[in-house]
Amino acid sequence: MKRCVGFCFFLAALLPSFTAAADFGVNGTTLVRMEKQSYPGFAKKTLLPATQFLGIDSSGLYDGNLSLHLYGWKRADLADNSSEKGSTDSAFSYGYLRYRFPKANGEVKAGRFFQSDAGMITQLDGVSTRTDLPPAGLALSMFAGRPVPTDNGNSGDYLAGSRLSQRLAGVLEIGASMLREGGLNNNGPTTYRQIMGVDLWHRRGPSLELNGRSFYDTATSGFTEHLYSLSYKPHKTITLATDFQRTPLEHFFAATNLSRTPFVTNRRETFSSCGASATIALPTTAEVVIDYRHFKRDSRNASDRYGFDIRIPREPYLSGFGYHRTGAGNLKTGSETDFSSYHELRGYTLYRKGKIDGSLDVIAQLFDDAIFGKDHGYELQASCGYHLMPELKFSVDLSIGDNPLVENEFKGLARVTFAFDKLIIKGVDK
Amino acid sequence: MRSITTPSLLALICGLLFFNACSALNTKSDRFPATHPEKLTETRPICSECHQDQLKAVLKPYAAFDHTPLFIKEHRFTAGRDGQLCSLCHAASFCTDCHANRNEVKPSTKLGDRPDRELPHRGDFMTRHRIDGKIDPVSCYRCHGRANNEKCVICHRQR
Numbered sequence: 001m002k003r004c005v006g007f008c009f010f011l012a013a014l015l016p017s018f019t020a021a022a023d024f025g026v027n028g029t030t031l032v033r034m035e036k037q038s039y040p041g042f043a044k045k046t047l048l049p050a051t052q053f054l055g056i057d058s059s060g061l062y063d064g065n066l067s068l069h070l071y072g073w074k075r076a077d078l079a080d081n082s083s084e085k086g087s088t089d090s091a092f093s094y095g096y097l098r099y100r101f102p103k104a105n106g107e108v109k110a111g112r113f114f115q116s117d118a119g120m121i122t123q124l125d126g127v128s129t130r131t132d133l134p135p136a137g138l139a140l141s142m143f144a145g146r147p148v149p150t151d152n153g154n155s156g157d158y159l160a161g162s163r164l165s166q167r168l169a170g171v172l173e174i175g176a177s178m179l180r181e182g183g184l185n186n187n188g189p190t191t192y193r194q195i196m197g198v199d200l201w202h203r204r205g206p207s208l209e210l211n212g213r214s215f216y217d218t219a220t221s222g223f224t225e226h227l228y229s230l231s232y233k234p235h236k237t238i239t240l241a242t243d244f245q246r247t248p249l250e251h252f253f254a255a256t257n258l259s260r261t262p263f264v265t266n267r268r269e270t271f272s273s274c275g276a277s278a279t280i281a282l283p284t285t286a287e288v289v290i291d292y293r294h295f296k297r298d299s300r301n302a303s304d305r306y307g308f309d310i311r312i313p314r315e316p317y318l319s320g321f322g323y324h325r326t327g328a329g330n331l332k333t334g335s336e337t338d339f340s341s342y343h344e345l346r347g348y349t350l351y352r353k354g355k356i357d358g359s360l361d362v363i364a365q366l367f368d369d370a371i372f373g374k375d376h377g378y379e380l381q382a383s384c385g386y387h388l389m390p391e392l393k394f395s396v397d398l399s400i401g402d403n404p405l406v407e408n409e410f411k412g413l414a415r416v417t418f419a420f421d422k423l424i425i426k427g428v429d430k
Numbered sequence: 431m432r433s434i435t436t437p438s439l440l441a442l443i444c445g446l447l448f449f450n451a452c453s454a455l456n457t458k459s460d461r462f463p464a465t466h467p468e469k470l471t472e473t474r475p476i477c478s479e480c481h482q483d484q485l486k487a488v489l490k491p492y493a494a495f496d497h498t499p500l501f502i503k504e505h506r507f508t509a510g511r512d513g514q515l516c517s518l519c520h521a522a523s524f525c526t527d528c529h530a531n532r533n534e535v536k537p538s539t540k541l542g543d544r545p546d547r548e549l550p551h552r553g554d555f556m557t558r559h560r561i562d563g564k565i566d567p568v569s570c571y572r573c574h575g576r577a578n579n580e581k582c583v584i585c586h587r588q589r
Contacts, residue, residue, distance in 0.1 A: 027521070029540060051534050055523045059464060067464075071523045073534050083580065091532040094522055105461050105487060105514060114525060116509045122576060123531045130514070137489060148531055151578040165511070169489040173511060199510065203494065211507040225568075229504055241500050247568045256575040271568050279499055289499050295565050303565045309499075311546075313473070318546050328561055339561055346552070348545035361545035363553035371557060379553040383543040397542040403554035413542060 022061050027419040028054040032078075034412040039405055040372065048079035057421075065102065069113075070095040094123075105139070106131035115143045117163040120179045120195060120215075123148040124159055137167035147181060154256070156192040157183030165199075173201040181255065193255035194218045207233040222251035239279040246272045269298035287311040303328045307344075316353040322346045340369040357395075358384040367404075377403030385415075393417045462487045466518045473546075474502070475519075488512050502548050506572075532578045 030052050037045040052074055059067040074090035081087050096111030109128045114121060126145010133140055144160035161179035177199065181192040199213035212228035229243035250267045275293035280286075292306040307324030323346075328339035348361040364378035378401060385395030394416055401409040474497035481492035495501070495508065495515065509516060509525070516525075527537050528550065538549040550573070551559075563570050574582065 027523070031535065031540065033535070033539075053523075053534075053540070055521065057521060069522055071521075071526060075534055084584065085580065089534070091530070091534070093526045093530050093532075100461070100464065103461060107514070114522065114529065116513055116525075120510075121529055150531060150576065151580055151583075155576075167489045170484055170491055173490075175511065199507070201490075201494075201507070201511065203491070206491075206493065209494065211504060213507070213510070229507070231500055239498065239500055243504075245568070249567065252568060253571065253575070256571060271566070273566065277500065281498065287499065297565075300564070305565075318473075320546065326561065326565070328565055339564060342558075342561065350544075350546050357543070359543055359545050361542075361552075365554070365558065371560075377554045377557055381542060381545075383545075385543055395543045399542075401554060404557045405554070413539070415543065 023059050023421070025057040025419070025421040026055070027057070027421070028052065028417075030416040032414045036410065038407070045080040045082075047077070047082045049075050049077050049082040051075040062099075065100045067098045067100075068096075069098065101131065104132040112148065115161070117141055117143065117161065117177060120161065120177065120197070122159060122179075122181075126159070137169070139165050139167070154192070155183075156181040156190070171203060173199075175199040191219045193220075195224065217251050217254060220251045220254045222248055224248070224251045224254070237281050237283075239281070240277075241279070242274070242276045244272075244274045246270065272296045284313060286313075303339075317349055317351055319349040320347065340367045340371055342367045355387040356385070357387075358382070365403075371404040374402075374404040377401070379403075379409075391418055391420050462514055462518060464518075470519060474498075485515070488515055499548075529573060530577065 030050070032050045033047065035047040037047055053071075054073070055069075055071040057067065057069050061067060071094050072090065072092040075082070075088060077087040083089060092112065094111070094113050096109050096113040098107060098109045100107045107130055110126075112123070112125045113128065114123050115128055124143070124145040124147050126143060128141065128143035128145075130139065130141030132138065140162065142160075142162040144158070146157060147155040147159045149155060159179070159181040161177065163175050163177035165173055165175035167173045175198065177197040178195065179197075180194045182194075183190055183192065195215050195217050197213060197215040200210065202210040204210075209231045210229070212226075214226045215224045216222070217224045224247070226244070226246045228245075229241065231239055231241040233239050248270045250269075252271075253267055273293055273295045275291065277289060277291040280288045288308065288310050290308045292304070294302060294304050296302045304327045305324060307322065309320065309322035311318070311320045313319075322344075324344045325341070326344065327341045343366040344363070345366075346361075346363040348359060350359045351357060359382070361381045361383075362378065365376065367375045367377075369375070379399055380401065381397060381399035383395055383397040385393050387393045395414075397411075397413040397415065399409075399411045401411075403409070476496045476498075478491070478493040478496050484491050485495070490512075495512075501508070527533075527540060536549075536551045536555070538552045541547055541549060559570075
């Protein structure tokens with residue numbers, strides 16, 4: 001962490017030398033939460049953590065194509081400790097320089113950042129590059145660095161990957177990607193994961209679209225995931241969609257940071273799910289989504305989730321209501337921590353006018369079988385905010401709740417949100 | 431360690447030089463603007479309401495990026511292919527509100543004044559996770575699989 005903070009100061013110190021004509025932005029959120037915590041089996045606590053999220057973005061540096069991006073948070077507990085790490089905690093989420101080449105969507109990033117090429121999301125300290133290549137439609141990206149260490153330490157010393165894609169205008173994109181994470185442990189060089197992937201986007205006319213990807217881990221010799229989605233738009237207000245997912249857990253969880261905890265008790269099984277949804281979007285009137293999903297684990301039979309969401313925009317209000325049923329009845333094993341099917345209801349309304357905004361949000365579950373003697377849970381949250389300036393807002397959230405784990409829960413939160421995007425360092429017109 | 435990192439560093443330097451050359455040579459290709467030219471509202475944008483043609487820089491129709499409920503649910507595909515396009519409007523912190531190695535609060539708490547946003551773990555997820563996690567463990571992994579999980583291991587200790 002100290003090295004990261006030092007790196008940030010180093011980058012910030014370089015700013016004046018880069019600033020031919022730069023925009024400088026600061027954004028963040030200050031949270032002070034208030035909560036009395038009382039979980040079965042744990043000591044009662046009064047929590048009053050204050051957290052500052054802070055981001056700095058500066059663009060137009062050097063020759064106008066260089067930008068700097070920093071983000072992180074720090075927490076201080078003003079009452080009992082809110083985590084096992086002590087009364088303070090912090091994280092450096094990202095901090096990188098990005099240079100955009102004048103042509104071909106070329107860019108280089110250096111520092112700490114998230115890489116999401118082909119869906120293989122990973123946080124690393126390193127370098128990434130990408131560019132379009134001739135002939136038209138061909139693109140290549142590469143990244144390499146050191147994975148940001150995690151608490152369980154199940155990560156390698158280095159990580160590298162790339163993605164090569166070919167696009168046919170308006171019709172097709174096919175990508176091939178790879179990622180390798182390796183390092184040294186007591187047994188010598190080790191490969192944590194070596195994933196090869198293909199991804200696909202295809203559009204046929206204005207109404208049919210296919211998305212998908214498959215990943216194969218050569219370190220475990222098995223497919224980690226197949227994920228495909230097809231949507232069809234028979235009318236401009238109606239979208240029908242279906243998707244399919246198949247995931248062998250043994251390979252999917254091979255490189256997880258969760259592997260040392262008993263999250264997945266039976267990894268020699270395959271998880272699969274398929275779903276369908278219908279969206280009816282009536283502009284300025286309402287949006288309705290009806291969805292169904294079927295889940296299947298080899299060891300646990302099947303379960304289903306289905307329901308609907310309605311969203312109604314009515315200036316200055318935006319309201320929504322939803323209902324879902326999660327049916328886990330076929331998965332029962334008879335143990336204390338068994339599955340329980342449940343109904344879930346949610347409703348909210350958001351009000352915005354001038355400098356004032358407010359919201360009311362309620363979510364409730366009704367369990368078929370009582371959990372710790374209780375067959376329901378709910379949370380009601382109210383929020384009201386005032387914009388002191390367009391870029392600066394103060395808001396307060398209050399929530400009450402009741403659920404199988406906590407009786408009569410009451411929480412409060414004070415929030416300051418700011419986003420000053422165009423502070424000028426030197427010079428303006430670019 | 432040194433034997434691993436030295437070739438990697440050399441490869442990186444060569445890669446950077448190669449990319450620089452390619453970008454300079456490929457003069458016919460368009461480049462994204464750094465940001466969206468007009469400020470957008472906080473509600474979900476439907477790109478095709480203003481743009482009817484094709485987004486040249488990615489060779490896809492604008493309609494492919496309309497922020498419909500389906501697009502939001504499946505944004506992983508777009509983020510994996512066209513991350514540069516996302517950064518026109520979204521700062522990276524928009525992603526790290528949910529996707530981060532370490533998050534201090536759950537997204538629906540940090541953004542408690544935005545009930546209209548699609549955010550995971552609303553309400554009492556502590557109770558629900560014992561059901562949802564068993565039904566679909568893969569959905570947990572997508573965010574928690576490569577992240578710090580100090581709050582999880584308070585209960586889920588290694589046996």
